[in-house]
Amino acid sequence: MLPEFNDLAGLRRLLSDLPDPDQSAIDGAAERNAQLTKPPGALGRLEDLASWYAGWRGDPRPRIEAPQVIVFAGNHGVAARGVSAFPPAVTAQMVANFRAGGAAINQLAELAGARMDVHALDLDRPTEDFTKGPAMSDADCAAALKAGWDAVDPKADLLVVGEMGIGNTTPAAALSLALFGGAAEDWTGRGTGIDDAALVAKAQVVSNGVKRHFGGDGLELLSRLGGREIAAMAGAIAAARMLRIPVILDGFICCAAAACLQSVNPRLLDHAVAGHQSAEGGHPALLERLGKQPLLTLGLRLGEGSGAALAIQVLKGAIACHSGMATFAEAGVSAG
CATH class of the missing domain: 3.40.50.10210 (Nicotinate-nucleotide-dimethylbenzimidazole phosphoribosyltransferase (CobT), large domain)
Known part of the structure; x- marks a missing residue:
């Protein structure tokens, strides 16, 4: 539920205290990313986007649905x-x-x-x-x-x-x-x-x-x-x-x-x-x-x-790859 404000000063006060992303979701996303069937970093910036999105949604394996x-x-x-x-x-x-x-x-x-x-x-x-x-x-x-x-x-x-x-x-x-x-x-x-x-x-x-x-x-x-x-x-x-x-x-x-x-x-x-x-x-x-x-x-x-x-x-695309790809263990692929 969003708080209310009536004037610029009220909004300014609200914006002085901001929520943060969920660090456990970021850590979980990083752990999952390390296990996916690809070389480390092979998806480039898509990997960073997935981790960023996971943190804000509080889910290490998120989907975009709405x-x-x-x-x-x-x-x-x-x-x-x-x-x-x-x-x-x-x-x-x-x-x-x-x-x-x-x-x-x-x-x-x-x-x-x-x-x-x-x-x-x-x-x-x-x-x-x-x-x-x-x-x-x-x-x-x-x-x-x-x-x-x-x-x-x-x-x-x-x-x-x-x-x-x-x-x-x-x-x-x-x-x-x-x-x-x-x-x-x-x-x-x-x-x-x-x-x-x-x-x-x-x-x-x-x-x-x-x-x-x-x-x-x-x-x-x-x-x-x-x-x-x-x-x-x-x-x-x-x-x-x-x-x-x-x-x-x-x-x-x-x-x-x-x-x-x-x-x-x-x-x-x-x-x-x-x-x-x-x-x-x-x-x-x-x-x-x-x-x-x-x-x-x-x-x-x-x-x-x-x-x-x-x-x-x-x-x-970033979220689909991150949340939908198989891990090495799931796919039976050698991680090297």
């Missing part, structure tokens, strides 16, 4: 600055497409055997333009965080969170700049495919926003520079940590949400792996700051949770 994909949608006042190639109306149109089963994420979630949920967060009430003032009040940010927190199914055994929100690579870039420094150009990418002139203008929007709102931890920055769907992703990732549900992170926007959590507690993302490295310009640097090595690098830049949903197959 993955959950959640897509959060929000609209952004800063989109009026011309930072996207598409109008804000597309957000609601894509939510309808998700609910009708017509988007890429629907296909990838179904392929992975994942339950998929869609949460549209006050689409008729965009966040404020963060170059003029805070994107959200603390109360609105806490409500969005709680929407994500409450969206996680406690019975899920794996979580992917995705997003839809025209203009949302701009707050993601601003959050990354505010958290990690550098220049706005280091973090600002083409998003939906803007041209060179729009890219220069977008970087200036990011720079102006961070100059106005610089300082504070990740939760404060979410209020000032973020978006409802970004905050909801952060809330869901945090809830999964409290429930010991492993998480596969998606692309740049999802990782920006995760970075806000890491700034509150450096251990908060221990239950998460990076599903992929996207083609959005700032994502490789953001993954490096998070200390996450991507499972896939396919040039994706769609969002929606698509890269992470595809990476479910990699994790399922």
